[in-house]
Amino acid sequence: MSTPTSTGAAPWAPPASADTASAAPRRSHWGKALPFIGPVVLFVVWDLVVRLGFIKAILLPMPGDTIATLIAGLAGGPLLVDFAVTVWRTLEAFAIAGVVGVPLGVLLGSNEKAYRSVEFLIDFFRSTPSSALIPLFLMIFGVSDVNKVAIAAFGALLIVVFNSAYGVMNARKQRVMAARVMGASRWQIFRDVLVWESLQPSFVGLRSAVSMALVIVIVAEMFIGSDSGLGHRIINSQQVMNVRDMYASILAAGALGYALNILFLMAERRIVHWSGR
């Protein structure tokens, strides 16, 4: 009751226009710190929640301990081995998807009739959660390392094919016309224009594909009898209530996904240097 009265009683002051001028440089100074605010807040909240006993330490360890476990694990501990195994499987799956998917997508995209005839299949299986196919892949490949890579490659492949094909189909018509008017043959237009035009969307596809591959590899490591990998480590440490290790492994998986994404963004910026200009 008293709050509105006191606000109303306060004398009206014009908006501080003098301050806005000095605010601009201050804001740019702050700008560099902005990305760190979120993580810091998260860690503070995390710390407080455990420290004040809202969540038992047996379910959620202190952030400092978790980070220490993560660093110790990645600095030559057993976590590093599992991390490396997951990276390797993800890259294998991704490599298969990329090597098969980009050429296949570009070829399908340059022949629109061919693409239309398989469009439904691609869209259907692209929309099917790949994890739903794990039992099917189990029947084909058995409980093996090949299985984990195969299912991840399958999920990633469809994303790559879809993006590369659309990249070719949505190529700037005028660039194709420019090449044609200069006397380029169909093959020359394909080689000199369509392939290049598809690069940028292909990169978008590859970037989503590597994330997809990582997701499926982790899930497969959890549920397809596995004795290595981050997924295996996460579920194992959960079973024995080694929560510190579990959270460290989750953070490691997150860092891996984030790093892969950044890596691809950087590669894209270098290779598709004209993108967005």
Add this chain to the structure above:
Amino acid sequence: MRTVDSVINGPVYPDVPKPVFQPGPAGTHITIRGLTKYFAGWPLYEHFDLDIPKHKIVSVFGPNGCGKSTLINMIAGLIPIDSGEILFDGKERKDTRIGYVFQNYREAMFPWMRTIDNIAYPLKLEGRSKAEVDRRMEELVASFDVKFDLRRYPYELSGGQQQTASIMRALAPNPEVLFLDEPFSALDFEMTLFIREKLQEVFIQTGTTMLLVSHDLEEAVYLADQVLLLTKRPTRVAEVLRYDDPRPRTVETLSTPSFVATKKQSLEIFQREVRR
């Protein structure tokens, strides 16, 4: 009772003979006869005839939607025609070397190639040797008096520089005809003036037949030997105005009586056609 298999009032197909090809007057470069093009069931061009003279600049001007760009795109072979005949010195399009300058240079250049490679691209398509390509590039750079770095990528250049480069690319293989589809529309005034002068210089040097679509009457008349005025659709030739002032034309040309008269007459015909 009629028998079932006899057709009542069947369609009649008159046996119209193909019109005899009428060549244009001496000095004609491009001959268009009976050009017909339908868009969405409506005629855009119907039995359209036109002669485009050799070693001249023809500016195409007309009301919105009359298909100025469509006309030069059909001649350049970028848009298929429904029927008719287009001959370049009696040859077909596929046997003719042409250059084409698009309005939107941003989407006409290949951003994955350096500017110099963009310009050399049509020469590489022809399978010319490295030495030949290099020689032609030097010629072009000299005649265009290029002041910017051609080893940069197109997107690193200004709009005017990009359009200069795309004109150089169009001229690289020494085309018989140069098509220009509103080449100045995306440029600022300063660059428009600059490129206009460059085009005039190139024309004085080479005499390449040019077909220019423009929406700016002053620039259309300034560059032209002939102003081709079109009607509303179905499009016909409203008038072909000759403009014979000697080149090089300069800023002074813009105030000569002949220029003013040609521009005024073009405008009158244009207005007459728009109101029709």
